[in-house]
Amino acid sequence: MSAKLNVHDLRKRYGTVRALDGISFCVNGGEILGLLGPNGAGKTTTVESIAGLTEPDSGSVEVCGIDARRKPREAKRRMGLALAVTALQDKITPREALESFGAFYRRRAGAEELLARFDLKPVAGRSFDTLSTGQRQRLALALALVNQPELLILDEPSAGLDPEARRNMRAAILDVKENGGAVLMTTHDMDEAQRLCDRIAIINLGRVVAEGPPADLIARSRTTTTISLRLQSPIPPGALAAIQGIGGLECTDALVRFVATNVNEALAQLIPVLDRHGLDIAELHAQRATLEEVVAGFL
């Protein structure tokens, strides 16, 4: 699969702050890459550098094989971008926005089709200043797709969207992917990232600190699994003290809870102890680390 976006060694300083400190990654056609990281990690600066909104100090950005820094207009024709906050003129209507923005592209989607797809038909003739946050966000997404982009870049796309609008947004993103396009999205919504993204790049202090499919990142992380047990009868105090490799042990009557890095090893030690005390397990839950915990673990 060819790379629709290739970012290499991108650097940007704001005074003494290194906003981007050599970021490199690529997004292939038919792939969704999620950029995760805390506020100030460099996600938005990365997106803005790719889109030409911010001029990086050094590094390269290739969009569909086009050097975006040397030929920004050609690159922009291939990409669609929805910023976290989209500002338009107060009195512009969604239909006018889609028609006037679409007029800048040779290849474009119909305004009516986009209005219907993002459930904007009922407000198509209303002025922008009367739209709700969710409607504005949906319009921003529709505008990002107005040129049927090969590369779709979304900065916090689900912020302010209701569940129905989120589903539409996810469907639109998957549609781009199924048609061979590439999607780069920043998000703080780990559930969304885990559901949608084929790969995730975790950014901190302007660098990519981890990259890979969500499942791989969870497996690679050194975060722990939480194990909860409900026993048939109360456990004697100190009975589990000898078990190695566990932490955060809490015993309350018949409830036991602890965390372990290696679950198999912890359970292998636990079962003989329970047998010795004649205790039977009524319920056993093992909760693996969430993506959120994994991301936090890499920072």
Place this chain on the structure above:
Amino acid sequence: MQGVLQQILLHLRLNFRSRMAVLYQYLFPIIFLAAFRTVYRQERFPLAMHVGELLTITILGSAAFGLPSGIVSDRERGIWRRYKILPVSSFGILAGTLVTRYLLLLTAALLVLALAMATGMPMPAHPFAMWAAFTISAIAFMGVGLDLAMLATNVPAVQALGQCIFLPMLIVGGVAFPLSSLPAWAQHLSAFLPGRYSVQAIQACVTGTPAAAQFDVLALVAIGVTGAAAGLLAFRWDNRQRPSPWIALALLGWLIAGIAAESRGIVHVSAARQSAARGRESPPYSSAEGPYNAGTATPVSRR
């Protein structure tokens, strides 16, 4: 190109949806028209000798306040950033904005002329030449407005900077008061300001001969070209960008015009010379055949 044309149509529609913009665009020149009509009510052809001033004030108001306020307000709110994502140059976006502004200005000028003619002013002697002079003046002043927009960081700053251009141009720049009534130092100063050239170029086409305004037109072109170039080179898509030193280029046009006027010795204007330039004693209106023949002005006129 299609995108820029769409932008022009869109901006025109959006402008007419804003009551304040419409009010400012048309009410402001009408107030000046009424003021001039009152001051010069005893002239035989009311307002005819003041079309240059009236249209220049219309252009100046739009350039010093309307145009830069719109650009800066949109930039402050992040609208220009959204446009930057589009595959269009800053020139393309600005061209759309400036053409829209020019068309609005033209409608305001036509309204002023229509009202002036409705109250007794005869048809301008050279309407097409007047339109050309008006257009060149508009381009020169819109370049100034663009520079103000690139210099100002917020709308209150536009108002402050706009006043710095607007008031001196009105008072000592030969726009609201005749050059011949100004002291020598003010006449020298006015040679470095575009207002006087705009007034003279337009007025020559209304009551005189367009050929007499050759220097004024060249001065306006110099001011317009340098102003527009400075505005484009210093263009700021968002407020995170600082004002560029390229803005200083705009002053080059003003300097060129002023120095050229000084070196040609055409800065000092006497009442007789101003009258001649305006056409009262110039052919083809020196005889009874023209509407603006000599000796028609009353004592309250520009002395």
